[in-house]
Amino acid sequence: MIRVLLADDQALVRGALAAMLNLEADLSVVAEVSQASEILGTARAVHPDVALIDVQMPGVDGLTAAAELHRLLPAIRIVICTTFGRPGYLARAMAAGASAFVVKDAPPAYLVDTIRRVHSGLRVVDPGLAAESLASGASTLTPRERDVLSAAATGATVGDIARQLHLSAGTVRNHLSAAIGKTGARTSAEAARIADSNGWL
Amino acid sequence: MIRVLLADDQALVRGALAAMLNLEADLSVVAEVSQASEILGTARAVHPDVALIDVQMPGVDGLTAAAELHRLLPAIRIVICTTFGRPGYLARAMAAGASAFVVKDAPPAYLVDTIRRVHSGLRVVDPGLAAESLASGASTLTPRERDVLSAAATGATVGDIARQLHLSAGTVRNHLSAAIGKTGARTSAEAARIADSNGWL
DNA sequence: CGAAGGGCATGACAAGTGTCATGGGGAAGC
DNA sequence: GCTTCCCCATGACACTTGTCATGCCCTTCG
Numbered sequence: 001m002i003r004v005l006l007a008d009d010q011a012l013v014r015g016a017l018a019a020m021l022n023l024e025a026d027l028s029v030v031a032e033v034s035q036a037s038e039i040l041g042t043a044r045a046v047h048p049d050v051a052l053i054d055v056q057m058p059g060v061d062g063l064t065a066a067a068e069l070h071r072l073l074p075a076i077r078i079v080i081c082t083t084f085g086r087p088g089y090l091a092r093a094m095a096a097g098a099s100a101f102v103v104k105d106a107p108p109a110y111l112v113d114t115i116r117r118v119h120s121g122l123r124v125v126d127p128g129l130a131a132e133s134l135a136s137g138a139s140t141l142t143p144r145e146r147d148v149l150s151a152a153a154t155g156a157t158v159g160d161i162a163r164q165l166h167l168s169a170g171t172v173r174n175h176l177s178a179a180i181g182k183t184g185a186r187t188s189a190e191a192a193r194i195a196d197s198n199g200w201l
Numbered sequence: 202m203i204r205v206l207l208a209d210d211q212a213l214v215r216g217a218l219a220a221m222l223n224l225e226a227d228l229s230v231v232a233e234v235s236q237a238s239e240i241l242g243t244a245r246a247v248h249p250d251v252a253l254i255d256v257q258m259p260g261v262d263g264l265t266a267a268a269e270l271h272r273l274l275p276a277i278r279i280v281i282c283t284t285f286g287r288p289g290y291l292a293r294a295m296a297a298g299a300s301a302f303v304v305k306d307a308p309p310a311y312l313v314d315t316i317r318r319v320h321s322g323l324r325v326v327d328p329g330l331a332a333e334s335l336a337s338g339a340s341t342l343t344p345r346e347r348d349v350l351s352a353a354a355t356g357a358t359v360g361d362i363a364r365q366l367h368l369s370a371g372t373v374r375n376h377l378s379a380a381i382g383k384t385g386a387r388t389s390a391e392a393a394r395i396a397d398s399n400g401w402l
Numbered sequence: 403c404g405a406a407g408g409g410c411a412t413g414a415c416a417a418g419t420g421t422c423a424t425g426g427g428g429a430a431g432c
Numbered sequence: 433g434c435t436t437c438c439c440c441a442t443g444a445c446a447c448t449t450g451t452c453a454t455g456c457c458c459t460t461c462g
Contacts, residue, residue, distance in 0.1 A: 010284065015309030016217035023220055083211065083284075108216030142438060155391030158419065169418095171440050177420055187448090188419080189390040190356030345409060359449065370448095372410050378450055388418090389449080 002119045005048035006032045007039050007065070008081075009057045017052070024112055036065035043073055050115050055082040055089055063092050070097030077118045081111070087133035088199025090125070100124035139200040140182055148175040150201045153192035203320045206249035207233045208240050208266070209282075210258045218253070225313055237266035244274055251316050256283040256290055264293045271298030278319045282312070288334035289400025291326070301325035341383055342401055349376040351402045354393035 004021055006029055008014040018029040031046045033039055036057045043051060051069060055062040066078050078100075080093040085103040093101050099118040102111055103126060114124045141149070151161040158176070162169045176188045185191035195201050205222055207230055209215040219230040232247045234240055237258045244252060252270060256263040267279050279301075281294040286304040294302050300319040303312055304327060315325045342350070352362040359377070363370045377389045386392035396402050 010305040011308045012282075012303070012305045012312055013214055013217065016214065016221040019221035019224055019309075020217040081213075102213070104211040104213040107212045108220070111213055144439065152390075155386065155388060155394040157388055167439095168441060170442060173420070174440085177422090180420075185356065186420095187356060187358055189353075193356040343408060368409095369411060371412060374448095374450065375410085375452095378452090381450075387450095 002027050002050060002115060003030045003046070003048045004028065004115065005030065005039070005043055005046065005051040005076075007034075007036065007051065007057070007062065008032075008054040009034050010054075020108060021112065021115070027112070027115065036060040036062055039065045039069055040072065043069060043076060048076060049119055050077045050079060052079045052081055052111075052115070055080060055084075055093075063089065063096050066093065066098055067096035079111075079114060079118055079124075084199070085126070085129050085132075086197060086199030087129070088139060090129055090133045090199075092199070094125075101126065101129065103129065139195070139198065141179060141195065141200055142175075145175050145179045145182070146195075146201060148172055149179050149188075149192050149195050152176065152188045153196055153201060203228050203251060203316060204231045204247070204249045205229065205316065206231065206240070206244055206247065206252040206277075208235075208237065208252065208258070208263065209233075209255040210235050211255075221309060222313065222316070228313070228316065237261040237263055240266045240270055241273065244270060244277060249277060250320055251278045251280060253280045253282055253312075253316070256281060256285075256294075264290065264297050267294065267299055268297035280312075280315060280319055280325075285400070286327070286330050286333075287398060287400030288330070291330055291334045291400075293400070295326075302327065302330065304330065342380060342396065343376075346376050346380045346383070347396075347402060349373055350380050350389075350393050350396050353377065353389045354397055354402060 004027060006014055006018055008017065011034065014032055014034065018032060021027045021029050030048055031042045033042050037060050039051065039053065053062045053066050062080065066080060069076060070078055078098040079102060080098045080100070081102045081104065082089055083104045090101050100114045100123060102114055106126070117124050147165055148161050151164055156164065158169050158172050162172045176191070179195070180186065180188060180191045183191040183194040185194055205228055207215055207219055209218065212235065215233050215235065219233060222228045222230050231249055232243045234243050238261050240252065240254065254263045254267050263281065267281060270277060271279055279299040280303060281299045281301070282303045282305065283290055284305045291302050301315045301324060303315055307327070318325050348366055349362050352365055357365065359370050359373050363373045366373070377392070380396070381387065381389060381392045384392040384395040386395055
């Protein structure tokens, strides 16, 4: 019996996934959490074989939590599950020690199959997404460029960002200009959109 | 036995929801579709009692499809289901003839309960979301303002938008300026973000 | 009909943004 | 120790954006 821990912030999706997985004779959902911060403690308590973790969660994101889980409890296999098949997410998931990466577009049988494979020690990655990930390449954004882009993505002006990050307006413009160049965008708003859609923020 | 039609673009979520609903003795998922454009034809073929429709779908969105379904097959009760509890979505869903509006944060039992209530002729709306919807009020954006904001949301510049909509740059600036005023934003990027988060686009 | 309001447009001004050149300080690597 | 790269900053310039006044055409509505 493969013991599964479910982490997803949307109760409806989480419950539905649990129902589906429990239909499989060799799978058992032994815990459900709605926040990334609860993953570690729950994992210590219930000793799951596999943790199915969503990327998008309030507070700490799933990838960060996955990295911590893998560092402290390496015996637990991690399957990262996400709505958005962003290349950057895949790269970060694998770097975090995940054994598999599943997009929510995939057929249900694929997820079940993935959990079984992962439990037997294999790594599972969607080939199409892997290709896209390699094609788009890793982000060349510097940490500071990420900071200003993240702020810009919320619609903040140069002045707002400068105040938020305690920088001069000129510096913010420089970082934004660099980010615009690297993303191939023509405005900071477009650069933020591109970086976000690649999972770089 | 309540016959349910499921419409959600994410195969994993769709399959999981189907598994969960089929566990209920009085519910039966009789059809699953992944695109809004397939809803009407499938509904005609299988005669469901209730249609559970996600807002976010590629191509035609769920709300538009729901309106059409309700117009042509008014006997079918419609439950709108969405990840984002945006006030505008609720308003548009009710205007489209939906009988219920469920956020994916809700507990699984709530969805099952909602389907039963809807089938018996009741309308079900999350009280918190209804309050928020009334508080934020309806969009006062004109159709043209929505157009330019939608384009701006993708990171397009004033010039880009002008070419896309076959307008002069000055006109685009006027519409954007009006939208900025109505949303209380300070830049077009922020206005687009606000309008989107309210479900006005 | 006449008024009101949305869509479209122009022109002009102030403010914000993108780019570039330039320079200082600090950390990492050969 | 020197180079390289990132971070931070300044200043200047061209360009884009946001605002406002003004006007015309059209549809809707009392």
